[in-house]
Amino acid sequence: MKKIIFLWPLFLIGCTVSQKIVYKTDNITLDEPVKTIPAKVEIRILEDNRANNEENGLLFENPRQIKRDKKTICINSEKHYAKDTVITQITKLMVDHFNQAKLFERAYYNRNSESDYYLTGTLERFYGEQQFSTGAAVGAQFGLIGALATAGIKTPGEIVIELSEIKLFKKDGTLVKDFGTFYKEYTDEFKADAACWCIYWNSNEMLKDFNTHLIEKIRNDMAAVPIAGK
């Protein structure tokens, strides 16, 4: 009996499904030759300023399915991300994506002695919401057949990603380039499910698009900046 009581917290942990911020980077291909910035760059773990922005309030105070203005919506509630890992997960993705896109000679996660520059940034928003799909909910009642029939259902939603204070420094702290704030509001129809997990996956997909364009912005802004490796 004691063993059962001892193990009980493990069952409770199992009840909260943890969502990861991931997308595939190994399938990212470069359609045309790109100009790689000749710098080995640490991508420092982003600062997290989301909690200070009231527009993100919903994410921190609610479960993933909520009622707002008599409508049920799905949000990428913070409750389903492992605690304090949103910024580390996004930073790791940026590093992988930057390397795959050959943005810099080499990008490193957080700190690395091989680097000669470092990039900083602050995550202001990683916010997703979409209308709950009653169609998907009905489909879910019919098991696999219903799930198949309603697999393509989409609902209107909004995903906002904002990264501010994006700056490239030399290792000695000299500012090389201030890229400012990169912001994107995706207003579209997104894939929906009965359990409100899709909003997490949709947010990940949009993050991939966001990072793809962030890379192009950095590449474009750096075109006029003379830079040399160590």
Added chain:
Amino acid sequence: MNKDSVNSCIPLCRYKIRMFALIVLFTLPFLLKAQDIITLRNGKKIECKITKVDSTAVFYDFFKGDRKLSSFTALTDVQKYQLNKHEAGSAKDSLKGYPAETVVVDTSKYVKETQKWVNLLTYSQRFGVHAKGWSVQYYGYNFRNTAKWFIPVVFGFESFDIDPGYFSESGYNYANISYLNAGISPFYKMNDFLFLNLGVQLIVGEEELQDSGGKESNRSLFGISPSQGFYFIPQSKAGLALGISVYEKLMSSKVYKNDIGVKLELGIKF
């Protein structure tokens, strides 16, 4: 400052205010025109400074309140963009090759994805080797204009008369079979209104039997029924649908074990 000096200042101040107002009035149109404008396909206009255009996106800077933000929009969402011809500079360097002040984006290849739930209620006449009859089916599916495959959920019921010769081989005097069928019936879009259909339905029901000795029994019944056919389904929101299919049945029945036949289907889309 004495009263006289204050009085002499009033006309001068008024003159300065008038001059300032006139300058603002004349320069305002030019200041406004200094903005680039992106017109999206949904009609929304973004006043901004375009910083880059590539094969997939338009990059721009804009103000949200008093904050300067950089963003982008997919070229497929853009109807046209207007570059400020008065301003030459680094921002336009990446825009060389766009001589026109207003660039209209060719989005004719781009089809925006739409989706809608489609209902089909059909009546079928069935001509099987071992049984003939009719059936009523419901198909429901999510139609996406960009997709080739749709996977309707389908369920229905049917009534049939077993061929006497085939029935007599079973050794039973009487049988009453009732079942429901449900499954999926994927459609492959061949063109805007013609669909290839490859369905498979599960059969669940029961049969009451009476053998030659008069003994009655009840049995559960399971089976599977694949079908292959062609359907005409109109593009319009509502209309008549037609279908012709070949179907097969394999069941655990004692009297109706298998069948193969043709199904003619007529229904309504709504």
